[in-house]
Amino acid sequence: MAAAIAAVPGERDRAVNNTARQTGGAVGIAAAGAMAGPPADQHRSLSGFHAVALGSAALYVAAVVLALALLPGALPGSRRDA
Numbered sequence: 001m002a003a004a005i006a007a008v009p010g011e012r013d014r015a016v017n018n019t020a021r022q023t024g025g026a027v028g029i030a031a032a033g034a035m036a037g038p039p040a041d042q043h044r045s046l047s048g049f050h051a052v053a054l055g056s057a058a059l060y061v062a063a064v065v066l067a068l069a070l071l072p073g074a075l076p077g078s079r080r081d082a
Contacts, residue, residue: 032056 001020005013036048068074 032052035052037044039045
């Protein structure tokens with residue numbers, strides 16, 4: 001994302017950021033719907049959406065753990081001096 005914003009003039013960086021955010025959201029929703037299963041089978045579709053939600057939650061937890069482990073000063077009182 002940073003490379004895409006750096007490649008455009010300054011007055012268009014917000015537009016590139018908003019376009020990427022909206023595109024990512026649309027693709028994410030489409031992928032979640034595709035992974036959940038066909039809507040005709042309501043029980044299977046609902047179970048699929050639960051699985052997608054649990055998978056998403058697991059990815060968020062993993063991202064937080066990685067951020068806390070890899071970013072210096074992410075935890076209060078744990079500032080690493082380089």
